[in-house]
Amino acid sequence: DQQVKQNSPSLSVQEGRISILNCDYTNSMFDYFLWYKKYPAEGPTFLISISSIKDKNEDGRFTVFLNKSAKHLSLHIVPSQPGDSAVYFCATRRDSSYKLIFGSGTRLLVRP
């Protein structure tokens, strides 16, 4: 299933700098987007979401940007902290659906 792609399997960032995680999708019918982070041996933890009627949503250090014309989603973490080191998944669904479609994840390492 290639409807949601996270093309960078890993990202390494210095503590205090910005982390930018990217996600591309193929279906213009997707209208709700989420970011989850996952630590080993734990389930995905909800971070932030955005509806397709918006192009930006902010929550503390986390900001999600949505570019509908490019079918592109990004998560910005500023400033990055070592505790942010985890695997980050983007996910999306259509309005009429209960099913979330996940990307393959990006492993973020924040170096002290």
Next chain:
Amino acid sequence: EPEVTQTPSHQVTQMGQEVILRCVPISNHLYFYWYRQILGQKVEFLVSFYNNEISEKSEIFDDQFSVERPDGSNFTLKIRSTKLEDSAMYFCASSAANEKLFFGSGTQLSVL
């Protein structure tokens, strides 16, 4: 903070045996889900459950799978006759309004 709890954390079974994976969703949530992640693959949707019935299921969720909410707190996934390819981490999730999903820590199912 309320959380989704799953038991057991690990389950080992022989091929052809029945397994039941158990979940206690967050108490005021109305939507319940099962997802799974096969090692090295994406998190994938299995089934959603709302108002005491399946609201959506994937092509993976065939006749070998069933879900039940036997009382007001538990939500179970049963696999009737396990196959080797059912080996995966199974995640239960719940949500208040089919928006942000809260996931449990998962049950690692190993079919031998």
